[in-house]
Amino acid sequence: DPNIFSDDRVLQSLLTIEDRFLPQCPYFKHFQQDIKPFMRRMVSTWMLEVCEEESREEEVFPLAINYLDRYLAVVQTKKGCLQLLGAVCLFLASKLKESRPLTAEKLCLYTDNSITSQELLDWELVVLGKLKWNMAAVTPHDFIEHILYKLPLPKDKLSLIRKHAQTFIALCATDFSFAMYPPSMIATGSVGAAVCGLQMDRAERALHGDNLSELLAKITNTEVDCLKSCQEQIEQLLRSSLRESQERQQRLQQ
Amino acid sequence: YKARDLNNGGRFVALKRVRVQTEEEGMPLSTIREVAVLRQLESFEHPNVVRLFDVCTVSRTDRETKLTLVFEHVDQDLTTYLEKAPDPGVPPETIKDMMYQLLQGLDFLHSHRVVHRDLKPQNILVTSGGQIKLADFGLARIYSFQMALTSVVVTLWYRAPEVLLQSSYATPVDLWSVGCIFAEMFRRRPLFQGKSDVDQLGKIFDVVGVPSLEDWPQNVGLPQTAFAPRPPKPIEDLVPDMDELGRSLLLQFLSFNPSRRISAYAALSHPYFLDLD
Amino acid sequence: LFGPVNHEELKKDLKGRLHEMEEAASAKWNFDFSSHKPLPNGRYNWKT
Secondary structure, eight states, rough: TTTTHHHHHHHHHHHGGGGSSSSSSSSHHTTTTTTTTTHHHHHHHHHHHHHHTTTOOTHHHHHHHHHHHHHHTTSSSEEEGGHHHHHHHHHHHHHHHHOOOOOOHHHHHHTSSOOOHHHHHHHHHHHHTTTTOOOOOTTTHHHHHHHHHHHHOOOGGGGHHHHHHHHHHHHHHTTTTTTOOHHHHHHHHHHHHHHHHHTTHHHHHGGGGGGHHHHHHHHHTHHHHHHHHHHHHHHHHHHHHHHHHHHHHHHHHH | EEEEEEEETTTTEEEEEEEEOTTTTTTTHHHHHHHHHHHHHHOOTTBOOOOOEEEEEEEOOEEEEEEEEEEOOOOOOOHHHHHOOOOSSHHHHHHHHHHHHHHHHHHHHHHHHHHOOOOOGGGGEOOTTOOEOOOOOOOOHHHHHHHHHSSOOOOOOOOOOOHHHTTTOHHHHHHHHHHHHHHHHSSSOOOOOOOSSSHHHHHHHHHHHOGGGGGSSSSSSOOOGGGGOOOOOHHHHHHHHOOOOHHHHHHTOOOSSSSSSOOOOOOTSGGGGGTOO | OOOOOOHHHHHHHHHHHHHHHHHHHHHHEEEEEEEEEETSSSSEEOOO
């Protein structure tokens, strides 16, 4: 439908409302008692594995994490309920973003049947109610095309850069320190890390050094310094997660 | 139910209760998406779109969940407003102002990928201050389930030809309805009062003429030859009180071919609105 | 992931959460949504 919209109006709309879908507070400090950051990392890693195993749309995982963080910011939760909550968030995110959503039965299977389908359906209503049915949250994926469209990148490299950026976005979703960042900031930081990681910034003068950061910052009205620090945090997270997986590999081999 | 907000004098709220069939996969995907879109639109608080204040989930059984939607309510709709307008009718400058607001609300919905699909005077609300608010959009799937359960007669008078022909539909269907409503604001009676889908199409072709074969949509049940050829009627015969610029805009709303019909975004820049303060 | 799930406790939590939400909605709108009836003495003066 040609009348739907010009990109700029959509981009401005997304930037206008993205903050309304952030978690209400950094809930580990003052709100949650039973749940610790390492548990969030475990359950989010499990959710990511389910999405990868099931070849789900890229947006499903970050959207599910958005639901999880918003719910944990308003409802005190016991750790025994955390995986059920993760499954419900995947269930809802998949319904919002996919035409053939994850089934209740399959999600229970991935919890080694530690929860029942009925429990999943019951808690679906609780999560919908607690999030006030505000399920069309803005995710970093909503910005990727707008950003790539505005960068002077070689067309044949776009899909590789997009793939790397999507991986960084998923990685950020597993780490709570990014939970309070606006999605546009995570998107620009991820694209910046992808372009630099693939050394595209060297090939194109307009992307050299600070030019890239300034260009990215202008697209999403972000502070250049904030954007740079977010990109460095993402690159740091990548290094530590690669190191962890190498150590895990070595342990497995031993 | 509706209620006056005693803490905010002028504000009214109204409840709309919908019953949702919960299946073995829980809440239907369409319900979650439609309510999610309305809640997202709510973030913008657009002045020409009715507000959705809350969604209350209550009383579930295994098969059915009842949702109660709390909407902003305005007591008067456009039908009542036109009926109450003293002779000789609504002043042309008021009609122009209302049309501009209507198109702003519609352009907002369309730029958020929401097609109203059932625009008519009954769901265009008019506040005491003359502010226009679009209502009852975005829940088409939820309502269609409701419709199946109730004997609500859905009026055809504002339906676009591509919907009556069961062809595809998109944002242009709403602009056809706007054209019908635009004419009605001057005539104070509906433009096309069909009694069935085919009769509605016949009434439309009496005015705009039977479209050419290349404009006729592909793979629809009714062939173009089902309608006796007839020339378009001069539009001034139907809306004698409308000025030249208004008539040219009206004809762009009533373009049979959806891809040639003017969009809400483009209509806002039509010369008809140039002298609007 | 975090030890065995206590299904009885889950059931109790569920009832509590749903009740909590219905209570919050009724208080906010002085309306009993489960019986679909107005509640007196609130901010909203309900009429059919």
